[in-house]
Amino acid sequence: xxxxxxxxxxxxxxxxxxxxxxxxxxxxxxxxxxxxxxxxxxxxxxxxxxxxxxxxxxxxxxxxxxxxxxxxxxxxxxxxxxxxxxxxxxxxxxxxxxxxxxxxxxxxxxxxx
Amino acid sequence: xxxxxxxxxxxxxxxxxxxxxxxxxxxxxxxxxxxxxxxxxxxxxxxxxxxxxxxxxxxxxxxxxxxxxxxxxxxxxxxxxxxxxxxxxxxxxxxxxxxxxxxxxxxxxx
Numbered sequence: 001x002x003x004x005x006x007x008x009x010x011x012x013x014x015x016x017x018x019x020x021x022x023x024x025x026x027x028x029x030x031x032x033x034x035x036x037x038x039x040x041x042x043x044x045x046x047x048x049x050x051x052x053x054x055x056x057x058x059x060x061x062x063x064x065x066x067x068x069x070x071x072x073x074x075x076x077x078x079x080x081x082x083x084x085x086x087x088x089x090x091x092x093x094x095x096x097x098x099x100x101x102x103x104x105x106x107x108x109x110x111x112x113x
Numbered sequence: 114x115x116x117x118x119x120x121x122x123x124x125x126x127x128x129x130x131x132x133x134x135x136x137x138x139x140x141x142x143x144x145x146x147x148x149x150x151x152x153x154x155x156x157x158x159x160x161x162x163x164x165x166x167x168x169x170x171x172x173x174x175x176x177x178x179x180x181x182x183x184x185x186x187x188x189x190x191x192x193x194x195x196x197x198x199x200x201x202x203x204x205x206x207x208x209x210x211x212x213x214x215x216x217x218x219x220x221x222x223x
Contacts, residue, residue: 033210042199042213043156056208088154102146102201102211104156 002026004105006091012111013081021076021108023091031055032074033102034066035090043090049074050096081112115140115204117214125220126190134185134217136200144203145176146211147185151196159185159198190221 005024013019025032031050035043036059045058049068060066063081068074078085092104116139126132136145147159160167160174162183167174171190176183187194197218201211 031209042215043201045210045212048210050209056210058210090156092156099144101158101161103158104148106155109154 004091004093004103006089006105006108008108009106010109010111012113014113015081015083017081017112019078019081019110021078021089021091021110023074023076023093023105025072025074025091025093026103029093029095029103030072031094031096032068032072033092033094034060034074034076035092035104037088037090037107039087046076078110083112086110086112115142115202115207115212117200117202117212119198119200119214119217121217122215123218123220125222128190128192128221128223130190130221131186131188132190132219134187134198134200134219136183136185136202136214138181138183138200138202140181141205142178142181142202143205144209144211145178145183146201147174147183148199148201149194149196150199150216156199187219190219192221192223195219195221 033048034046037043046060048056052068066076088107090107092102118137164178173186197216199216201213
């Protein structure tokens, strides 16, 4: 079965640079979520989209933005990167908002040096 | 926001043993899911279980929403069960995001 696809798998950036993470949800899933997981931490919710509109917002810094496109893929844009942004970034998708299982991609490991 | 507490925080089992992981939450929820994060970092959905009991092979889960807790049972554990088990909840009337607990780190030894 198709899963959530994230790219790139690994990304190394320097401080103050920008990064763009991509997410392709499971076909026919209309809701996309972004989570950030620091080392040894639980995943923290950043933002979600339902039918290409932002549906919920969590602890996403103002330096980050995201959108969902007409083909339902989503991108997380991160600017002015800081050392503390180093983390595993997960995208997840589901069918409908909050009433069905969440399926995660394999994540993008971002390292800021 | 809602508090999600998982216990125990760490657990070491010998292969073949059974275990019970607990998740307590501080408010009413619409949605509760259990995830397994394997040593490679992958997050796998185990159960979508806002209430009731479900079984999937050696794993089963029970959520008693009125008493605000959920239990994950692992029977006949295998080394491949090692990793971190997360409980995540969606608070009622508070958006659709799942809030994760701190997890239970499980190590199954041969």
